[in-house]
Amino acid sequence: MKKNKSKIILGVTESDAHVVANHLIAYQLRTNGYEVVNLGPCTSVAEFAEAYCWNPDASALVIGSLNGHALGDLKELLQYKEEGKIRCPVILGGNLSVGADKNRKDLEKFFEIGVDVVLDSINELLPALEHLNQNERLVV
Amino acid sequence: MRMIQLERQALIEQSSIQLPSLEETVNLFKARTKPTVAQLLSTAKADKKMLYQPRCGVGDHKEMVDLLRTLEGLSRPDILSVTIDSYTRLLKLDQASEALRTDPRKLNGYPLINHGYEKARELEMSIDAPLEIRHGSPDARLLFEVAIAGGITSFEGGGICYNLPYCKDVPLRHSLRAWSYVDRVCGKLAQHGVIIDRELFGTLSAVLMPPAISLAFTLLEGMLATNDGVRCLSISYPQGGNVVQDVAALRSILELASKYLPEGTAVYPVLHEFMGSFPKDVIEADALIFYGAMVGRLAGATKLITKSNQEAYGIPSVESNAGGIRTARMASAAMFDFVSIDESLVQEEQRWIIREVEEIIAPVLEYAQKTSLQEAIIWAFEHGYLDMPFSSSRYAKSEVLPVRDADGAIRYHSQGKLAFSRETQNRNRRLVSDSFEIKDLATRISQDIFFFSDGHYRARKAV
Numbered sequence: 001m002k003k004n005k006s007k008i009i010l011g012v013t014e015s016d017a018h019v020v021a022n023h024l025i026a027y028q029l030r031t032n033g034y035e036v037v038n039l040g041p042c043t044s045v046a047e048f049a050e051a052y053c054w055n056p057d058a059s060a061l062v063i064g065s066l067n068g069h070a071l072g073d074l075k076e077l078l079q080y081k082e083e084g085k086i087r088c089p090v091i092l093g094g095n096l097s098v099g100a101d102k103n104r105k106d107l108e109k110f111f112e113i114g115v116d117v118v119l120d121s122i123n124e125l126l127p128a129l130e131h132l133n134q135n136e137r138l139v140v
Numbered sequence: 141m142r143m144i145q146l147e148r149q150a151l152i153e154q155s156s157i158q159l160p161s162l163e164e165t166v167n168l169f170k171a172r173t174k175p176t177v178a179q180l181l182s183t184a185k186a187d188k189k190m191l192y193q194p195r196c197g198v199g200d201h202k203e204m205v206d207l208l209r210t211l212e213g214l215s216r217p218d219i220l221s222v223t224i225d226s227y228t229r230l231l232k233l234d235q236a237s238e239a240l241r242t243d244p245r246k247l248n249g250y251p252l253i254n255h256g257y258e259k260a261r262e263l264e265m266s267i268d269a270p271l272e273i274r275h276g277s278p279d280a281r282l283l284f285e286v287a288i289a290g291g292i293t294s295f296e297g298g299g300i301c302y303n304l305p306y307c308k309d310v311p312l313r314h315s316l317r318a319w320s321y322v323d324r325v326c327g328k329l330a331q332h333g334v335i336i337d338r339e340l341f342g343t344l345s346a347v348l349m350p351p352a353i354s355l356a357f358t359l360l361e362g363m364l365a366t367n368d369g370v371r372c373l374s375i376s377y378p379q380g381g382n383v384v385q386d387v388a389a390l391r392s393i394l395e396l397a398s399k400y401l402p403e404g405t406a407v408y409p410v411l412h413e414f415m416g417s418f419p420k421d422v423i424e425a426d427a428l429i430f431y432g433a434m435v436g437r438l439a440g441a442t443k444l445i446t447k448s449n450q451e452a453y454g455i456p457s458v459e460s461n462a463g464g465i466r467t468a469r470m471a472s473a474a475m476f477d478f479v480s481i482d483e484s485l486v487q488e489e490q491r492w493i494i495r496e497v498e499e500i501i502a503p504v505l506e507y508a509q510k511t512s513l514q515e516a517i518i519w520a521f522e523h524g525y526l527d528m529p530f531s532s533s534r535y536a537k538s539e540v541l542p543v544r545d546a547d548g549a550i551r552y553h554s555q556g557k558l559a560f561s562r563e564t565q566n567r568n569r570r571l572v573s574d575s576f577e578i579k580d581l582a583t584r585i586s587q588d589i590f591f592f593s594d595g596h597y598r599a600r601k602a603v
Contacts, residue, residue, distance in 0.1 A: 019530050020347060020589065023538050024582050041532060042308055122582045
């Protein structure tokens with residue numbers, strides 16, 4: 001069990017109503033000692049930013065997307081980051097529009113809009129959070 | 141009772157939709173020649189028969205009439221559905237109107253409010269079977285008004301069951317108040333001898349719903365509804381997959397109703413055929429449809445909501461939908477009279493289900509003595525004493541995580557803050573630890589969710 005109680009803001013992208021994986025991730029994070037602010041399905045970038053405003057001590061924003069529309073749903077992310085409205089690392093995972101054989105170029109698109117870490121599976125989330133303090137972009 | 145008249149007047153004035161007076165609606169029901177849903181349910185229960193009903197709904201009015209007539213012609217369902225589109229459910233009437241104007245096929249159901257009550261009367265009169273409105277609206281006041289003005293005698297939903305699985309941030313206080321309005325109008329109509337069947341949607345999120353949670357929610361909604369004057373309740377439960385557990389849960393409905401609902405309330409157990417991830421293969425899907433109907437038969441359900449063998453792919457063709465009704469109806473055939481179930485196992489499971497339900501609702505009923513049942517429900521969800529897995533809404537904590545046991549019955553991996561006794565917890569722990577070996581929780585729950593669609597159930601049953 002992890003000792004430090006760092007805080008995670010969690011949610012699913014704006015056009016996406018999938019809740020099951022979202023609840024499993026919230027459960028997994030909580031049982032591993034994280035405090036979770038779960039915004040649930042259909043969360044806009046503005047809502048993530050608002051949650052960050054209320055929780056500036058959050059150590060990461062974890063966004064799930066299963067419907068393949070992550071790129072469109074998150075297009076305002078960079079702007080929010082540049083305006084300083086989201087200052088913590090952003091982790092994205094799920095079924096992204098990346099396709100089965102992921103290549104560097106597809107991932108770059110997510111990095112360009114402000115995503116810091118792209119994950120392939122729920123099981124990569126805890127290790128990724130552990131690595132975050134190294135403050136570098138991580139491709140798992 | 142004057143209150144409801146004033147509320148009704150205010151609602152209709154605000155909405156700017158055309159509706160007849162309640163007196164005219166009462167007269168319409170009195171002049172009715174075909175049976176109401178409540179009458180069919182009552183007869184079916186007395187005759188120990190199961191009624192069969194599909195879901196269906198399209199945007200265009202004429203296409204909806206054709207759909208109902210074709211379904212009736214192909215499969216003679218006992219009750220037919222009008223499934224309402226998502227815009228109407230959320231009262232986005234301008235968007236529904238725009239879709240109707242440009243391309244009605246974009247709608248995932250029938251926009252009843254936009255079509256208006258006269259069109260609803262046409263639907264009800266176009267077929268022999270009576271209609272039920274099925275939707276998912278947290279605030280269904282207007283939809284209900286249009287439905288009854290249209291002479292429709294059955295209406296699904298409730299302040300909990302049509303909020304938490306469907307909405308992200310509609311406060312329970314709002315949905316409970318809106319549904320109390322619907323129930324009080326039902327009460328008013330009942331005073332004039334007009335009985336509207338109110339179905340409570342125990343299926344909730346349709347993903348691994350522990351029976352006691354479904355039954356606790358619908359029981360509380362039933363208590364609210366009967367307090368408001370509702371006299372006829374259909375209480376639905378979603379097929380989970382384990383026949384003993386499903387039969388026990390369905391039989392628990394009448395046991396709980398006789399204990400907690402006022403005498404003279406007509407209560408009907410309804411089975412929703414498996415609402416989770418369906419097999420893609422047509423033959424496997426047909427088998428699951430038939431299995432569901434057998435569960436309904438063994439449990440003595442009064443009504444079955446059927447599925448089609450295209451369920452895995454989305455909204456079915458009319459032929460596939462009709463096929464689902466016909467496949468299910470085979471379960472009522474005399475050739476299956478030989479099928480029975482181990483009654484001692486069912487009784488044991490039923491005893492535990494009732495106990496779990498009573499433990500879940502105990503803190504709510506206790507708190508209700510200090511305030512009202514409605515406020516107690518809101519309080520209990522805030523504290524997690526009432527909770528459900530995989531809620532879409534922020535107004536449930538979703539600290540409950542379900543898993544299947546070795547027999548496929550739905551148990552608790554985590555019970556959250558549900559107030560279960562030591563005995564209940566011990567039994568659950570024993571059942572869950574007896575089950576098959578598993579890797580990580582996410583994989584296990586995924587397998588349990590895709591129980592019927594990815595073949596795991598076959599592998600496990602063979603052990």
